[in-house]
Amino acid sequence: MIKPLKKAVLPVAGLGTRFLPATKAMPKEMLPVVDKPLIQYAIDEAREAGIEEFCLVTGRGKDSLIDYFDIAYELEATLRERGKKSALEALAPSSVQAGSLVAVRQQEPLGLGHAIWCARSFIGDDPFAILLPDDIVKGRSCIGQLVETYNKTGGNVVAVTEVPPEHTNRYGILDVGSDDGKLVEVKGLVEKPAPEEAPSNLSIIGRYVLTPDVMKYLAKLERGAGNEVQLTDAMAKTIGEVPFHGLRYEGTRYDCGDKAGFLEAQIAFSIDREDLGDSVKAFLKKYKQYVDAP
Numbered sequence: 215m216i217k218p219l220k221k222a223v224l225p226v227a228g229l230g231t232r233f234l235p236a237t238k239a240m241p242k243e244m245l246p247v248v249d250k251p252l253i254q255y256a257i258d259e260a261r262e263a264g265i266e267e268f269c270l271v272t273g274r275g276k277d278s279l280i281d282y283f284d285i286a287y288e289l290e291a292t293l294r295e296r297g298k299k300s301a302l303e304a305l306a307p308s309s310v311q312a313g314s315l316v317a318v319r320q321q322e323p324l325g326l327g328h329a330i331w332c333a334r335s336f337i338g339d340d341p342f343a344i345l346l347p348d349d350i351v352k353g354r355s356c357i358g359q360l361v362e363t364y365n366k367t368g369g370n371v372v373a374v375t376e377v378p379p380e381h382t383n384r385y386g387i388l389d390v391g392s393d394d395g396k397l398v399e400v401k402g403l404v405e406k407p408a409p410e411e412a413p414s415n416l417s418i419i420g421r422y423v424l425t426p427d428v429m430k431y432l433a434k435l436e437r438g439a440g441n442e443v444q445l446t447d448a449m450a451k452t453i454g455e456v457p458f459h460g461l462r463y464e465g466t467r468y469d470c471g472d473k474a475g476f477l478e479a480q481i482a483f484s485i486d487r488e489d490l491g492d493s494v495k496a497f498l499k500k501y502k503q504y505v506d507a508p
C-alpha cells in the first residue's frame with residue numbers, strides 16, 4: 215500500500231556564500247523574489263500539493279526564518295488600526311497552523327544529506343517531500359506533480375530537467391533506464407560528475423519525494439563529493455530496493471541560489487503581474503541597447 219504523503223522537509227541551513235555579503239546577517243531563503251521571500255514560494259508550492267506539516271532544518275543566523283512564520287501582533291494591530299486591508303492580506307500566507315511547523319538545528323553545514331538526516335525524528339517512518347527553497351518553479355506545483363506520480367508508482371520520485379552537458383559537474387545526474395519522454399526509470403545517480411563521466415545530462419532539481427528507506431543510508435554519514443554528506447549518494451543506494459523515478463515536470467525552474475537565476479526570477483515573477491507588468495516591460499526596453507550591442 216502506498217502511504218499518503220503529508221510531510222515536507224525544507225533544508226535552510228546552508229551558508230549562502232554565493233550571495234555574500236547580503237547573506238552575512240540574513241538567510242538566503244529570506245531573499246525576496248518581487249515581494250515574497252524564497253521560503254514562502256516553497257511553502258505555497260507544498261500547500262498546493264496538500265502538504266501541511268513542515269520541518270525547517272535551520273542553522274546559525276537563521277532565526278528570522280522561524281520568526282517569519284510567527285504572528286506579528288504589533289504589526290497586525292497597527293495595520294488593522296490604520297485600515298490597511300491589503301497589507302494585512304499580504305501577511306496571510308505566512309501564518310501556519312499551530313504545531314504544523316517545526317524546526318531542527320543542523321549545527322554544522324555538513325551537506326544536504328546531513329541536513330535531511332537532522333530531520334529524522336520528524337520524518338519517522340513516513341514518506342516525505344524535500345523542497346530546496348532556492349529553487350523556485352513557476353507553474354503548477356512541482357512538488358504536487360511529484361506527489362501525483364508517487365501516488366501511482368510509490369517509491370522515490372525526483373524532479374528532473376536536461377542541463378547543458380558541460381554543466382553536469384554542478385548537479386546530481388541520472389543514469390537513465392526506460393524513458394517515456396516524461397517519466398524515467400532511475401538506474402543510477404552520480405553527484406556532480408565531470409561531463410566526460412556523466413551518464414546523461416538529466417539533472418535533479420531541488421524537489422524530491424522520498425520514502426524513509428533513504429534514512430538508514432544517511433545515518434552512516436558517509437562523505438561524498440566536496441567532502442559533504444550527499445543526499446544523492448544515499449538515494450543511489452535505495453535503487454533496486456524501492457521504485458525510483460525521475461519526472462520531467464511542467465513549469466520553469468529558476469535557480470535562485472545563483473545570482474543570474476535570481477535576477478531572472480525577478481523578471482519572470484513580475485512581468486505577468488497586473489500591478490507590475492507594464493513598469494517591468496517599460497524598464498526592460500531601456501536596457502535593449504545593451505542586449506543588442508555587439
Ligand code: UTP
Pocket residue numbers: 225226227228229230231232233242271320322323324325326328329346347348471
Ligand atoms: P546550496 O548547495 O545552494 O548551498 O544548498 P548554500 O550553502 O545554501 O549556498 P552557497 O553554495 O554557499 O551559495 C542547497 C540547499 O541545501 C541547504 C541550503 O540551505 C539550500 O537550501 N543546505 C545545504 C543545508 O541545509 N545544509 C547544508 O549543509 C548544505
